[in-house]
Structures are given as structure tokens and as C-alpha cells.
Amino acid sequence: MKKVTVVGGGLAGSEAAWQLINRGHEVRLYEMRPKTMTPAHKTAHLAELVCSNSLRAANVENAVGLLKEEMRRLNSLIMMAAEESRVPAGGCLAVDRVAFSAYIEKKLFDSGKVELIREEISAVPEDDIVIIATGPLTAPSLAEELAKLAGRDDLYFYDAVAPIVSAESVNMDIAFFASRYDKGDADYINCPMTKEEYDAFYEAIVSAKLYEPHGFEKIKFFEGCMPMEEMAARGRETMCHGPLKPVGLIDPRSGKMPYAVVQLRKEDREGQLYNMVGFQTHLLRGEQERVFRMIPGLENAEFLRYGMIHRNTYIHSPKILDPTMETRERQGLFFAGQLTGVEGYVESSANGLLAGINAARCAEGRERVIFPPETAIGALAHYVSGGGSGKFDPMNITFGLMPPLKERVRKKKEKNAKIAARSLEILETIDVS
Ligand SMILES: Cc1cc2nc3c(=O)[nH]c(=O)nc-3n(C[C@H](O)[C@H](O)[C@H](O)COP(=O)(O)OP(=O)(O)OC[C@H]3O[C@@H](n4cnc5c(N)ncnc54)[C@H](O)[C@@H]3O)c2cc1C
Secondary structure, eight states: OOEEEEEOOSHHHHHHHHHHHHTTOEEEEEOOTTTSOOSSOOSSOTTOOOSOOEEEEOSTTSHHHHHHHHHHHTTOHHHHHHHHTEEOOTTEEEEOHHHHHHHHHHHHHHTTOEEEEOOOOOSOOOSSSEEEOOOTTOOHHHHHHHHHHHOSTTOEEEEEEOOEEEGGGSOTTTOEEEOGGGOSSOOEEEEEEOHHHHHHHHHHHHHSOBOOOOTTOOOOOOGGGOOHHHHHTTOTTHHHHTTTOOTTOOBTTTTBOOSEEEEEEEOSTTSOEEEETTOOOOBOHHHHHHHHTTSTTOTTOOEEEOOEEEEEEOOOHHHHBOTTSBBSSSTTEEEOGGGGTBOSHHHHHHHHHHHHHHHHHHHTTOOOOOOOTTSHHHHHHHIIIIISOSSOOOBOOOGGGSOOOSSOOOSHHHHHHHHHHHHHHHHHTSOOO
């Protein structure tokens, strides 16, 4: 059995390491924290969730729900940890981030097969089998090397993250607990807005002062992570059709649906922290306080974390990767996680799982596994390795990445359920040993 080098102890790297040790291999895992921190990580823990504590929709009629189910069936460590550290969040799978990382570390270290080296890697190691999983905040020294390898175009762009407020600072005389359409438990805090309040908020957000990035890093926002002010700038009503949509929510005080609603989602088991759903932003901190306190119920909000702007590094995968996540040029060199151009916690973990399986195959001198695009994990792999068309942008999993059904099904939910059933059936037939 060989020792495989994994660079980056984030979601993808931890999942890849788990897949390797479960197939009998040893792992040398390089993680630069805490010696060198990224602009978003706060701890030295493996698989730290840097922003939201949600792993998104739980049901398989939703593409990310299907991806999670596939991961469960593929013995995913990230999914085991999520189940163990789950906190209530309606139809979403949300976790206690401390318990989540602790579970992952225990499983990896208890195996006795993982050697953790706290070191920043600044060049692709020359070892026989290497997985690079250094994520969207890859250290600049290594990013520079990767730029040469993968092509300088498209190496950088920005994402934006949402603020967290303390639960006790929310005015519950105005805000109310509910989940949309009363699905599951009433886990969200909802801040209702009248038309007048919404209009005033809109005017404030479109004229607020923004953080200005500098240098050569050109801003390219990913559609699924659009900053609130960017969304507002698209039109007066755009926020109302996006994160501030009121449908399925009735204000118990008026008995009516508000004009707009800001939702806050629980961040921790104790319910002390709440994340402003969809409020990723690059407003200056003082402006966040001024503008977001205009939201009814948040007039005295205590900001425990501000929304922020951050770098997202990814390689131009279609040029260099196979759907196995191995590079075409150098056998034994794999990439995994957000660095490959998948977007999101679940997608990054799933991609790490795939790279882990194939690095194990490589160590055993066996043929690599290619998951077909009918599976969610395969659809993502095919997308990043060139299955898509046109410009290469990071991507969340969606049913749109998977081939359509042969038969025509009108109802969306029914159609998605059939796509999910097809995927899980195919998954059973794939040899992942
Ligand atoms: C600020 C921010 C907020 C995000 N919020 C969300 C969110 O709310 N929901 C969501 O689904 N996705 C979110 N994402 C996107 C993405 O899903 C996560 O970043 C996810 O953690 C990616 O997993 P990963 O394993 O690819 O990278 P990471 O989890 O970032 O892991 C990479 C690891 O590599 C280490 N590393 C980097 N460079 C080196 C080096 N040279 N040598 C050694 N170690 C190195 C890092 O310290 C890190 O531990 C966010 C991303 C960012 C940057």
C-alpha cells in the first residue's frame, strides 16, 4: 500500500484522505493552518466551514440533496460528520461547525494512517501520487505555481459572504419564527417589511459605500453567490424575487404576507447566532451596520461577523483535468474541491471523494472510475473537466448538468424525483472498490 500526499486539510482534502485510508492507503496530509491562515478560516481545525453552517437542501428532489445521498452511499466522511453534528434547520441540512470538524479529525486520526504536517506548500510536490485540494483561498505562493500549470486566465475571482447577528439583539416584537410554507419546524427568524420600509432599504443599499478591491484581481461574481447590493442594483424588485421573497410567510401580527421578508438562519446548536440568509455583501463594515439596521427587527442588531469580500481561486480545469480529477499531463497528480471549479461545501466534498477513490486506484495500478453524468457526482466531474460549453465558470450542482430523462415528465418535482432515482440506480452498478 502506498502513501499518498494530500495538500489541503479542508473539506475536499479530508474527504479524499478518508477514501484513501478506507482503501488501506496511508496519507501524508499538508495543512498550512494555523501557521499560515487564510483570510476566512478562524481555526486550525480540519474541514472548517468558513461561512454558513448549512449544507443546503436535504431532499433528493433537489440536486444538492441527491449529491448528498450519493455521497452517503459512497461512505462519505463529510456526510457522516454532518449527520452527527446536525442542528435543526427546516428542510436544510445544517450543522454545528465545531462538532462537525471534531468528528472528522477524530475519524482521520483514530485510523492511525494519517500523518498531518502543518506546513504551507508552495510548489506541486514531486511525490508519486498527489492530490491538490487547497481550496478557494489557496496560499498565493502555490496559486502562482498553479497559474503557470493551468493557465493564468480565470485564476481569480471574488465571492461575498453574509453577516452573522446575535439572536439576543433581534427584536422579536417585530420579527417572528416560521419556516416557509410551514415546512418542518419554525427554524427561521423572519423580519417583515412594508413597501415603504423596503423602498427605504433599497435606496440605502444601492447608494451605500463598498469595499474597493485593488490590484490586478478583476471582480467576477458567481451568479449563485451574488452580493446583495449587486442584486439590488439590477432593479428595485430584484431582491423581492430573491432572498427577500415573502411567499409562504405570514406575519402573525398582521395575519398577512409582508411586502418583503429578511430571513435569519440559526448558526449554532444553542441558537445564539443567526446568519442573514442571502446577505453576502461587500459593503464597508460601517455601512453594513447603518443599512442592515434599517431592517425591521434588526434596528439594534449586534454584528458578530460582518459580510465580507473574499478571493476565490480556481484552475481552468477543462484544459487539464480528466473526469477522474487526474491531470492529463502528469499521471498521479489529482486536483480536488473548489479549486477545480465546483462551488460549495457539498460539491467540494463530493469532488474530494471522487479524487480520493481515483488516487487509491492509481496507487493500486488500477483503472480509474469515471462516474457517468447521470449521477450528480459524475455530472460535476464532467462539467469541470470540459463537459460544459462556452466560458468556464464555477458551478453548483443542478439537475441541468445531468442528461434529461428519455420520457417527458411535466411536473418538476416528479421529474427531479425520477432523475434522482435513475442516478441512485446507476450508482449501485459502479465498482468503487
Ligand atoms: C469566505 C468563503 C465563504 C464561503 N461560504 C460558503 C458557504 O456559505 N456555503 C458553501 O456551500 N460554500 C461556501 N464557500 C465555498 C466553498 O464551498 C468552501 O470554500 C469550501 O470550504 C471549499 O472546500 P475545499 O476543500 O475545496 O477548500 P477549503 O475547505 O478551503 O480547504 C483548503 C485547505 O487548504 C489549506 N491550504 C491552502 N493553501 C495551502 C498551501 N499552499 N499549503 C497547505 N495548505 C493550504 C487551507 O488552509 C484549507 O484548510 C465559501 C468560500 C469562501 C472562501
